[in-house]
Amino acid sequence: MLSVTGLCKSFGxxxxxxxxxxxxxxxEIHGLLGHNGAGKSTTLGIILGMVEPDRGxxxxxxxxxxxxxxxxxxxxxxIFESPAFYEYLSGWENLKILSGYSGPFDPKAARDVVxxxxxxxxxxxxxxHYSHGMxxxxxxxxxxxxxxxxxxxxxxxxxxxxxxxKWFRDFILDLRKERGMTVLFNSHLLAEVEQMCDRVTILxxxxxxxxTDLKSLQHEAPIYEVDLEPWEGACDxxxxxxxxxxxxxxxxxxxxxxxxxxxxxxxxxxxxVSSFAPVRRSLEDLYLEITERHSKDxxxxxxxxx
Amino acid sequence: xxxxxxxxxELRKLFGRRRTYMGYVVFLAMEAIILFVFxxxxxxxxxxxxxxxxGLGFDNYYSSLTVTYxxxxxxxxxxxxxxxxxxxxxxxxxxxxxxxxxxxxxxxVSRLRILLLKYAAVSIYTVSFVLFVGITGYAMAVAALGWDxxxxxxxxxxxxxxxxxxxxxGMGRIALAAVxxxxxxxxxxxxxFMFSCFKMKPAAATIVALSILFVDLVLQEFPFFKPYxxxxxxxxxSNWVYLLEMNISWAKLAGSYAFLFGLNATLFLxxxxxxxxxxxxx
Numbered sequence: 001m002l003s004v005t006g007l008c009k010s011f012g013x014x015x016x017x018x019x020x021x022x023x024x025x026x027x028e029i030h031g032l033l034g035h036n037g038a039g040k041s042t043t044l045g046i047i048l049g050m051v052e053p054d055r056g057x058x059x060x061x062x063x064x065x066x067x068x069x070x071x072x073x074x075x076x077x078x079i080f081e082s083p084a085f086y087e088y089l090s091g092w093e094n095l096k097i098l099s100g101y102s103g104p105f106d107p108k109a110a111r112d113v114v115x116x117x118x119x120x121x122x123x124x125x126x127x128x129h130y131s132h133g134m135x136x137x138x139x140x141x142x143x144x145x146x147x148x149x150x151x152x153x154x155x156x157x158x159x160x161x162x163x164x165x166k167w168f169r170d171f172i173l174d175l176r177k178e179r180g181m182t183v184l185f186n187s188h189l190l191a192e193v194e195q196m197c198d199r200v201t202i203l204x205x206x207x208x209x210x211x212t213d214l215k216s217l218q219h220e221a222p223i224y225e226v227d228l229e230p231w232e233g234a235c236d237x238x239x240x241x242x243x244x245x246x247x248x249x250x251x252x253x254x255x256x257x258x259x260x261x262x263x264x265x266x267x268x269x270x271x272x273v274s275s276f277a278p279v280r281r282s283l284e285d286l287y288l289e290i291t292e293r294h295s296k297d298x299x300x301x302x303x304x305x306x
Numbered sequence: 307x308x309x310x311x312x313x314x315x316e317l318r319k320l321f322g323r324r325r326t327y328m329g330y331v332v333f334l335a336m337e338a339i340i341l342f343v344f345x346x347x348x349x350x351x352x353x354x355x356x357x358x359x360x361g362l363g364f365d366n367y368y369s370s371l372t373v374t375y376x377x378x379x380x381x382x383x384x385x386x387x388x389x390x391x392x393x394x395x396x397x398x399x400x401x402x403x404x405x406x407x408x409x410x411x412x413x414x415v416s417r418l419r420i421l422l423l424k425y426a427a428v429s430i431y432t433v434s435f436v437l438f439v440g441i442t443g444y445a446m447a448v449a450a451l452g453w454d455x456x457x458x459x460x461x462x463x464x465x466x467x468x469x470x471x472x473x474x475x476g477m478g479r480i481a482l483a484a485v486x487x488x489x490x491x492x493x494x495x496x497x498x499f500m501f502s503c504f505k506m507k508p509a510a511a512t513i514v515a516l517s518i519l520f521v522d523l524v525l526q527e528f529p530f531f532k533p534y535x536x537x538x539x540x541x542x543x544s545n546w547v548y549l550l551e552m553n554i555s556w557a558k559l560a561g562s563y564a565f566l567f568g569l570n571a572t573l574f575l576x577x578x579x580x581x582x583x584x585x586x587x588x
Contacts, residue, residue: 011585041587048412050586073414080412084405088322097315101413101420104308142409152412 001026001182002047002150006056009042016042017053018206027180029172031193033287034203040186043203044154047184048078060150074102077143081155083135087128091119091138094127099145110145117141117171133164140171150182151175157192165189169196194283202290210290214283223252223281224259227274234271241265309423316427320397326431329389330438336385337443340377341450357458362469369455370447371476375483377443379461379547382436382487387494387519389435394428394498395512398581403508411586421578425499432495433488440484459550468552479550486546493543493566494519496573503577505584542566
């Protein structure tokens with residue numbers, strides 16, 4: 001449904017994206033992760049035709065944004081972090097003006113969307129009187145007019161309270177369930193991404209460094225957080241039994257080794273076991289692991305665009 | 307059809323902002339001051355001298371139409387230009403600065419269309435502002451001097467001297483001149499609009515546009531620039547006054563307005579090129 005191929009972009013000679021390619025299946029919620037300046041917003045900018053790539057292209061529903069901007073964007077709705085509306089106009093007027101750029105304004109469809117995002121009672125108020133949460137709801141409403149097939153969300157939950165974040169998450173998940181909406185989601189809130197996304201792409205310094213299916217994380221063998229004494233003595237024992245030490249206090253077990261047997265053996269060999277708890281690797285663990293690994297690498301060379 | 311509904315939205319945005327009305331309020335105040343000064347005995351004496359020296363009757367030509375001509379002709383260039391530059395300088399740059407443009411650019415609409423809509427809105431604002439000044443100026447003048455009387459036109463710089471004895475003739479010409487000023491002023495708006503399309507602050511776009519206008523005006527006053535006066539933008543913009551000549555020289559007017567239309571188109575194209583090449587990061 002959405003794909004980017006070989007995207008390269010530099011700003012003032014400074015590389016922002018280096019040969020980034022990925023695709024998002026129809027009906028998938030895909031997370032785009034990375035540190036500040038990793039190239040996430042530039043990628044979204046290219047998909048929306050706001051940024052012209054030096055090389056590569058973005059396709060929405062098979063249509064190139066760079067070659068047929070209007071036809072490609074007719075399928076897209078977008079929400080940005082801190083959306084800037086016309087403050088001096090009402091929410092309704094904003095919807096009317098913005099959706100008017102996509103085609104004739106349909107008041108009935110707009111009313112339905114407004115009710116659905118829970119803004120019905122305030123839609124005729126000026127936007128300058130809206131809270132941040134209400135602005136995000138209005139942003140969501142405008143992105144759904146007229147009905148898009150793909151939603152691009154650029155840090156949409158930033159600044160929202162926990163209730164707002166949960167509401168937003170549920171709303172997006174419902175949209176996917178009802179309409180099979182494809183979503184590309186860019187956020188720093190990894191727990192949020194983990195709960196919503198099917199797959200994630202991680203960017204670092206303009207390069208794609210990792211792509212994973214989040215279901216595979218759930219099926220991974222757990223790691224164990226342990227509190228043992230003496231640690232050195234336990235490590236010798238681990239070496240003999242094929243146990244990997246991830247970091248002090250964190251181990252992973254070979255598939256054939258039962259945790260209960262390992263604990264009994266440790267106790268039997270005179271190691272005092274205060275705690276031994278399984279923890280599943282979270283997206284945050286994976287993200288930090290990957291970014292740490294890449295930060296240890298030498299500076300990535302910039303490939304100049306021909 | 308869709309262009310018209312989008313233009314309506316663009317006008318709603320433009321006229322929904324308080325600063326758009328700043329010029330209207332200032333002009334109303336200025337018109338009141340002009341009329342007040344016109345009524346003072348020393349001002350009347352000076353006007354009487356000017357009119358009677360030319361062998362005309364003061365009572366007929368010291369009229370609401372003559373005052374309207376003075377208000378429009380002499381205030382629009384220096385004061386009106388500030389508001390045209392302010393509004394046109396804002397129209398793209400302010401939306402870009404505030405981030406509104408991101409929401410627009412995320413829509414299936416071409417950048418050319420976005421700029422055409424904004425340019426049309428600015429042009430409508432410019433012409434409507436001039437007409438507003440003309441209508442309110444005339445209404446105030448009628449309240450102060452009565453509706454009757456002819457029109458006395460005198461412009462030393464453009465070498466135009468004309469008198470229209472009847473109210474009907476005078477009114478027709480002043481209405482025509484108001485449209486002429488409006489069209490001329492679009493050029494100033496076009497200059498500010500072009501800068502607004504570049505990556506710069508709205509205030510910078512306004513100031514640069516006004517600077518160009520004032521430099522053009524100042525240079526024009528130098529005696530050795532006199533042979534080249536037709537190449538100055540402000541000189542061409544002043545040509546609306548030829549609409550008030552006793553016998554209108556349409557060829558002269560066509561030449562000037564063709565120059566201005568050509569310039570406007572060039573400014574728009576430069577602005578569009580700059581806007582087209584810009585990256586808007588989310």
